[in-house]
Amino acid sequence: MCILRERDQNRYHITGNSEPVKKLKESIEKAAPTNASILIMGENGTGKELVAHTIHMLSKRCTKPMIEVNCAAIPEELIESELFGHEKGAFTGAGVKKKGKFDIAHEGTLFLDEVGDMSLKAQSKTLRILQEQKFERVGGSRTIHVNVRIISATNKNLMSEIEAGRFREDLFYRLNVVPIHVPPLRERAEDIPELISTFMEQSHLKGEKGKKRFTDEAINLLMHYKWPGNVRELKNLVENLIIMSEDDVIRLIDIPAPYNQSQAAKDELGSFLNIEGFRAARNLFEKAYIEAKLKKFKGNISQTAEAIGVERSNLHKKIKAYGLDALKERVNCEL
Ligand SMILES: Nc1ncnc2c1ncn2[C@@H]1O[C@H](COP(=O)(O)OP(=O)(O)OP(=O)(O)O)[C@@H](O)[C@H]1O
């Protein structure tokens, strides 16, 4: 195993002790020391790049470079030259010979991030390297031999990409010798308190304001959120709260919508308070209130009228005046 610099150990530490994270760490420890190709799969922001770095650091190649290529960020016409390099004069603008990422990663690791976005042409050349460990530069005929380990990552479902004809099945099997799934944050909510501490510590080290702490209620609220943007979204929120909060303690009230629904209600109330004129504010409130209650009682006027203590005929008039007839009908249709 490599002796890592302390900075890298902190930067690439996978925080968490939940069952899914324990399993993830076990798979990484087993796969890292081998030379097998690894395909990391997971939703946006789950930590795929972090996993790739960890694998390289635990591998026998850790003293050699890990070269990253973001296949989604490189235009299709440039990806070949980026990966395999080009000879002088290979195409307009190729003034000098350029080494490709495969060359540079020799004896190390090549990380093909967002591999699902690679063009079909680049896919077939990559397949050949995986099979034979050799290739030619764009515009060149000399065969170059390389010894590269490939780690790739994607948030796409590659099986569907294969069915749609956008991804080569043979390449998929070559890349996917060891599949590693990174779980979404909602399946490991118990890691959230530790992740929050990690991100606070990282921010503190970066010098962003003094040490702060979250109240138990605030942490509990964040543990019940669904996190569509996964760990990245949580990290951004923590950094944002550290910068924005004046106090050393981050409370429920400091947490904005959509994480905090009661805060969302207060924001809505705040928007009423900004309206000039009592009548306009009252009308807006009345409309929002009737709308919410109509939805609750699935468009039933009698039940709504009784629940809010208004005459049935009066409610009818208000529904008409506020243009809520369409809503009433829609709710009825949905039944
Ligand atoms: N388990 C974890 N412990 C600590 N930090 C984490 C963890 N998982 C993710 N992070 C942090 O969250 C951020 C997003 O992670 P990363 O970039 O690896 O995700 P990704 O899956 O590659 O995202 P995308 O699909 O958008 O490319 C990074 O700052 C990373 O350091």
Ligand SMILES: [Mg+2]
């Ligand atoms: Mg990534």
